[in-house]
Amino acid sequence: MSVLVVGSVAYDSVSTTAGSRGDALGGSAMYFSISSSYFTPVSLVAVVGDDFLDEHIDLLKSHDVDVSGLERRHGKTFRWSGVYGAEDVNTRETLDTQLNVFADFSPKLEAKHSESPYLFLANIEPGLQLDVLNQMKSRPKVVALDTMNFWIDGNHESLKKIVELVDVVFMDEGEARTFGGEVNLVKAAKRIKAMGPSTVVVKRGEHGVLVFSGGSIFVAPAFPLETVVDPTGAGDCFAGGFMGYLASTGDTGPEGIRRAAVLGSVMGSFAVESFSADRISSLSHEEIDERFRAFADLSRFAALKDGESLPWRNNRK
Amino acid sequence: MSVLVVGSVAYDSVSTTAGSRGDALGGSAMYFSISSSYFTPVSLVAVVGDDFLDEHIDLLKSHDVDVSGLERRHGKTFRWSGVYGAEDVNTRETLDTQLNVFADFSPKLEAKHSESPYLFLANIEPGLQLDVLNQMKSRPKVVALDTMNFWIDGNHESLKKIVELVDVVFMDEGEARTFGGEVNLVKAAKRIKAMGPSTVVVKRGEHGVLVFSGGSIFVAPAFPLETVVDPTGAGDCFAGGFMGYLASTGDTGPEGIRRAAVLGSVMGSFAVESFSADRISSLSHEEIDERFRAFADLSRFAALKDGESLPWRNNRK
Numbered sequence: 001m002s003v004l005v006v007g008s009v010a011y012d013s014v015s016t017t018a019g020s021r022g023d024a025l026g027g028s029a030m031y032f033s034i035s036s037s038y039f040t041p042v043s044l045v046a047v048v049g050d051d052f053l054d055e056h057i058d059l060l061k062s063h064d065v066d067v068s069g070l071e072r073r074h075g076k077t078f079r080w081s082g083v084y085g086a087e088d089v090n091t092r093e094t095l096d097t098q099l100n101v102f103a104d105f106s107p108k109l110e111a112k113h114s115e116s117p118y119l120f121l122a123n124i125e126p127g128l129q130l131d132v133l134n135q136m137k138s139r140p141k142v143v144a145l146d147t148m149n150f151w152i153d154g155n156h157e158s159l160k161k162i163v164e165l166v167d168v169v170f171m172d173e174g175e176a177r178t179f180g181g182e183v184n185l186v187k188a189a190k191r192i193k194a195m196g197p198s199t200v201v202v203k204r205g206e207h208g209v210l211v212f213s214g215g216s217i218f219v220a221p222a223f224p225l226e227t228v229v230d231p232t233g234a235g236d237c238f239a240g241g242f243m244g245y246l247a248s249t250g251d252t253g254p255e256g257i258r259r260a261a262v263l264g265s266v267m268g269s270f271a272v273e274s275f276s277a278d279r280i281s282s283l284s285h286e287e288i289d290e291r292f293r294a295f296a297d298l299s300r301f302a303a304l305k306d307g308e309s310l311p312w313r314n315n316r317k
Numbered sequence: 318m319s320v321l322v323v324g325s326v327a328y329d330s331v332s333t334t335a336g337s338r339g340d341a342l343g344g345s346a347m348y349f350s351i352s353s354s355y356f357t358p359v360s361l362v363a364v365v366g367d368d369f370l371d372e373h374i375d376l377l378k379s380h381d382v383d384v385s386g387l388e389r390r391h392g393k394t395f396r397w398s399g400v401y402g403a404e405d406v407n408t409r410e411t412l413d414t415q416l417n418v419f420a421d422f423s424p425k426l427e428a429k430h431s432e433s434p435y436l437f438l439a440n441i442e443p444g445l446q447l448d449v450l451n452q453m454k455s456r457p458k459v460v461a462l463d464t465m466n467f468w469i470d471g472n473h474e475s476l477k478k479i480v481e482l483v484d485v486v487f488m489d490e491g492e493a494r495t496f497g498g499e500v501n502l503v504k505a506a507k508r509i510k511a512m513g514p515s516t517v518v519v520k521r522g523e524h525g526v527l528v529f530s531g532g533s534i535f536v537a538p539a540f541p542l543e544t545v546v547d548p549t550g551a552g553d554c555f556a557g558g559f560m561g562y563l564a565s566t567g568d569t570g571p572e573g574i575r576r577a578a579v580l581g582s583v584m585g586s587f588a589v590e591s592f593s594a595d596r597i598s599s600l601s602h603e604e605i606d607e608r609f610r611a612f613a614d615l616s617r618f619a620a621l622k623d624g625e626s627l628p629w630r631n632n633r634k
Contacts, residue, residue, distance in 0.1 A: 017500070037630065038629065038630060039627070039628055039629065039630050040630055041630065064630070086500070087500060183334070183403070183404060184542075184543055184544075184545070185523075185541065186541045186542065186543045187543055204524065206502075207524040207525075208524075208536075208538075216614070217541050217615060218616070218618070219541070219615050219616050220616075220618075221525075221536035221538065224502065224527060224534050224536070225501075225503065226501055226503045226504055227501075245627075245628065248628035248629075248630065249628050255618070255619055258617070258618035259619055262618050285626065285627070285629055289621065292621055292627060293620065293621055296618070296620035297533065298534060298535065298536050299536050299537075299616040300575070300620075301535070301537075301572070301575035301576055301578075301579050301613070302572055302575070302576055303613035303617075304606065304609055304610055304613070309602065309606055310356070310580065310605060310606055311356055311562065311565035311566050312355065312356065312565075312602055313354065313355060313357055313358065
C-alpha cells in the first residue's frame with residue numbers, strides 16, 4: 001500500500017565534527033521518501049524553487065518516488081544551515097533559515113493522493129497538517145505526524161487539534177516533555193497518548209526510541225556507530241522505515257509496531273553515516289536485512305522461561 | 318560463590334525533585350552488598366565512624382551480608398551531600414564531601430576474604446584498588462571495578478594500572494569518553510577494552526547500559542519509570558545485580574554477561590524508586606523475577622528468521 005508524505009524538500013548547509021557540506025539535498029519529505037521507498041510506493045507533496053536541480057528530481061525518481069506532487073515555483077528552494085555539537089551530536093544550533101518558496105506552501109492534494117491509505121505529515125505548520133488531513137477523501141488507515149519545538153511553543157492549540165486526530169506521533173525527548181507538560185518522559189508520553197494517538201514514538205537520538213503503543217512500552221536501541229557523520233534527517237528516515245514497514249505489511253498490531261520501530265532505527269542509523277542522502281539513497285536490500293539482524297543481536301538475551309526463576313541465593317551454595 | 322566488595326559506607330544528604338533526605342544510609346559498598354545479597358553471599362570491606370548506627374549494621378546483617386570486614390574507627394562516618402537536576406536526573410551537583418574516617422581507609426583483607434572468587438572494587442582511589450587486588454591469595458575468577466571522573470582526571474596513570482588487571486570495568490558515558498580519550502562512545506569503550514578488560518559496561522543512567530564484551534555489543538535499556546525518587550546508588554546496585562548473577566551462576570560467557578547486565582538494570586531500576594536503600598533492601602524474589610520479565614518484554618521484537626527478508630517493495634504490490 002502506498003504512503004503519502006507532505007513536508008519539506010530543502011538545501012541544507014551542515015557542519016559537524018566530520019566536516020561540512022553546503023547546499024546539500026535535504027528536507028523532511030525527501031529523507032522520508034527515500035527511506036520508505038525501499039519498502040512501499042511513496043508519493044511526495046512538497047514545493048521547491050526554480051533553483052532545484054534536475055539531478056535531485058532524478059534521484060527521487062530513481063527510487064520510484066512519485067514526484068507528481070512536487071511543485072516547482074518561481075523563487076528559491078527552502079534553505080537551512082546549522083552546526084552540530086562537538087561533544088553531543090544530539091544538539092544542534094540553527095545558523096540560518098530561509099523559507100523562500102516554502103513560506104507560502106499550502107498543499108493542494110491531487111485526487112490520486114487524497115486516497116492514500118498511509119499518510120505522513122512531516123514537520124510543517126500544524127494548521128497545514130490539519131488542512132492536508134481534511135483533504136483526504138477517506139480517513140487513511142494510518143496517519144502519522146512529526147513536529148518540532150517551534151510549533152509546540154508557538155502553535156500549541158492548533159498542534160493539539162491535529163495530534164488528537166492522528167494515530168502515530170513522533171517527537172524527540174524535549175518536545176515530548178514540553179508538549180506533554182511533564183518532566184518525566186513516561187508521564188509525558190502517556191499524556192500525549194491520552195489526547196488520541198494510539199502510538200507515541202519518543203526519539204532519543206543516539207539513545208534510541210521509546211514506543212508507547214497500546215498498553216505497552218517498547219524500547220529500541222540506536223545502533224552504536226563508530227562514525228556519525230551527520231544526524232540531519234535521521235528522524236525522518238526513522239519515520240520512513242517505520243511507515244514503510246506498516247504500509248508494506250499492513251501489520252499495525254503490536255508486533256508490527258515493534259518491527260516498524262526497529263526498521264525505523266535501522267534506516268535512521270544509515271542516515272547518520274553520511275552527509276545528506278548519500279548513504280540512505282544507495283543501500284542494498286542485503287545491507288538493510290543485515291543491519292536489522294544486527295539490531296536483533298544488540299538487545300537479545302535469554303529471557304526467563306515459564307516457571308524459571310533468577311538464581312536466588314537460597315537455592316544455591 | 319561469594320563476592321567481596323571493597324568500597325564506601327556513608328551517610329548521604331540528598332535533594333531531588335521528589336524531596337530530600339538527610340543522613341541517609343549510603344555508600345557504594347552498601348548499595349552493592351544489599352543488591353547482590355539476593356543472589357550470592359557477600360562480604361563487605363569498608364570503614365565507618367563511631368556515629369554509625371547499629372540499625373544500619375543490622376540492616377546489612379538481615380541480608381546475610383558478612384560485615385566482619387566493616388571496620389569501626391574513632392571519628393565520623395563518610396558524609397556526602399548533593400542535589401540532582403530538576404530537568405535531568407542524570408546530572409547532580411555535590412554540595413559537600415566530608416571524608417572523615419574514610420580519608421585514611423587502607424583496607425587490610427582477612428585471610429577468608431583474600432580467597433573470594435569474585436571481587437568488586439567499588440569507587441575508591443585507584444592505588445587502593447590495586448593494593449586490594451594484590452592482597453588476594455589467588456586471582457579471583459572475576460574482578461570488576463568502578464571509578465569516577467575525580468580519579469580519571471587526577472590519577473589517570475594509577476587508574477590505568479588497575480584497569481589493565483581487571484575483567485570488568487563500569488564507567489558512565491562521560492567517564493568512558495574521558496578515560497578512553499574519544500568522544501565517540503564505541504571507540505572510547507573499545508580503547509578501554511584494549512587496555513585489558515574483557516568487558517566494559519558503559520552506564521547511561523535513564524538510557525540504560527552498553528556492554529562491550531568479547532567481540533559484541535549488548536544494549537540493555539533502563540526501565541522507563543514514572544517515579545524516579547533518587548538516583549543515588551543506582552550504579553552500585555547495577556554492579557551488585559551484575560556480579561551477583563555471575564557469582565551465583567558461574568556463567569561468565571557471553572550469555573551470562575547479557576543476563577547479568579539485565580539483572581543489574583533490574584536492581585538499578587529499583588534503587589531509584591526510593592531514597593537510600595529503602596526499596597532495594599525490601600524486595601521480594603517475585604518482584605525481581607517480575608521486573609526481569611518486564612525487561613524482556615521491553616526490548617522484545619520478532620527478529621528475522623533464517624532466510625526471511627524484510628518486506629521489500631519489489632516483492633509486493
